[in-house]
């Protein structure tokens with residue numbers, strides 16, 4: 001019977017969605033390398049709750065500073081080999097750049 005089939009499919013789907021909703025989010029971690037005129041990878045797609053580790057590879061007086069284009073977050077000046085982690089909780093697309101190298105741009109899509 002079609003109706004019953006559709007109903008059981010709906011219930012199965014609801015059960016799957018319910019299970020997803022209650023299971024703790026498995027947060028991912030992605031490393032982005034920064035340096036002189038460099039954000040690598042420049043484009044990134046992650047899930048909400050994932051953390052991005054910005055790893056500065058290059059020595060720079062005052063360090064390298066990762067800045068959100070909209071001003072919503074900013075790292076401290078990172079010394080060579082220093083890492084800074086930011087957790088992206090909210091979906092959206094975040095443009096970033098380096099304060100010391102404004103031409104170095106990146107884009108992080110949070111789904």
Ligand SMILES: [Cu+2]
Pocket residue numbers: 035036037058059060064100101
């Ligand atoms: Cu530099």
